[in-house]
Every structure is written in C-alpha cells, then in structure tokens.
Amino acid sequence: MIIKALRIGLGQLIVLLDLITRPRRLKRTAEAQAAVAQAASGLALYQFHACPFCVKTRRTLHRLNLPVALRDAKNDARHRQTLLEQGGKIQVPCLRIEENGQSTWLYESKAITAYLQQRFAAV
Numbered sequence: 001m002i003i004k005a006l007r008i009g010l011g012q013l014i015v016l017l018d019l020i021t022r023p024r025r026l027k028r029t030a031e032a033q034a035a036v037a038q039a040a041s042g043l044a045l046y047q048f049h050a051c052p053f054c055v056k057t058r059r060t061l062h063r064l065n066l067p068v069a070l071r072d073a074k075n076d077a078r079h080r081q082t083l084l085e086q087g088g089k090i091q092v093p094c095l096r097i098e099e100n101g102q103s104t105w106l107y108e109s110k111a112i113t114a115y116l117q118q119r120f121a122a123v
Contacts, residue, residue: 011050018055025065026121033065036120040066042098045112046083048074053109057093060113064120068095 028036045061045068047054061068071079073092084090087105095112097104106112 023063037067044069044096046071046073046094047092054093057109057112
C-alpha cells in the first residue's frame with residue numbers, strides 16, 4: 001500500500017515538473033504546420049500518464065509541435081487491448097505509425113524520439 005502511494009506520488013511529481021519545465025514549441029509557418037499535422041495524422045502514442053519515459057516522449061511531441069493522438073493504455077481497456085493484440089505487448093511508450101494502410105509499432109522512448117526528430121524536426 002505504501003509503495004503504491006509512493007509510486008502515485010512520484011508519478012504526479014514527474015507530471016508537475018514536466019508542466020513547469022515544458023520546452024517551447026517549434027514555430028513553423030501556417031502552411032508548414034498544416035503539412036506536419038497532415039503527416040502526423042497517422043500517428044498515435046500509447047502511453048501511461050505518469051510514466052517517466054512517456055513524459056519524455058510527450059515532451060518531444062510538444063517541442064516539435066506535433067498533434068499526435070494520445071492513447072491511455074493504463075486506464076482505457078480498449079486501448080490497452082489494441083496495444084496488446086496489434087503491438088504484441090503492453091509496453092509504453094509505443095508509437096503506432098499508420099502509413100500506406102500498414103501499421104508499425106515503435107517501442108522505446110529513445111527510438112520514438114529519434115524517429116520523430118528525424119521525420120519532423122526539419123519540416
């Protein structure tokens with residue numbers, strides 16, 4: 001019971017620190033941002049709200065100004081089941097990439113961050 005309370009408290013502290021220290025969003029022209037929004041429409045991030053690795057990934061989304069759908073795989077049974085059935089395991093963060101009618105599931109915050117940087121930082 002104490003361990004669970006400690007985990008919840010630390011998780012909320014991580015979320016609060018993220019809100020306080022959130023980086024600035026990347027500025028783009030309206031046309032460039034529309035193109036980024038279109039390219040990001042096939043992305044969805046499966047995550048837990050207070051997971052430190054998910055917070056790291058969401059910070060990257062925020063900094064790159066990417067409108068990516070966030071899917072709560074902890075509290076939403078439907079998203080959790082989709083992650084398990086289609087992604088293969090319940091591990092977060094996980095980025096679902098829909099391109100040309102095919103889904104790719106990318107795990108690990110470091111890999112997700114590298115993918116997002118490579119795909120969207122120069123746009």
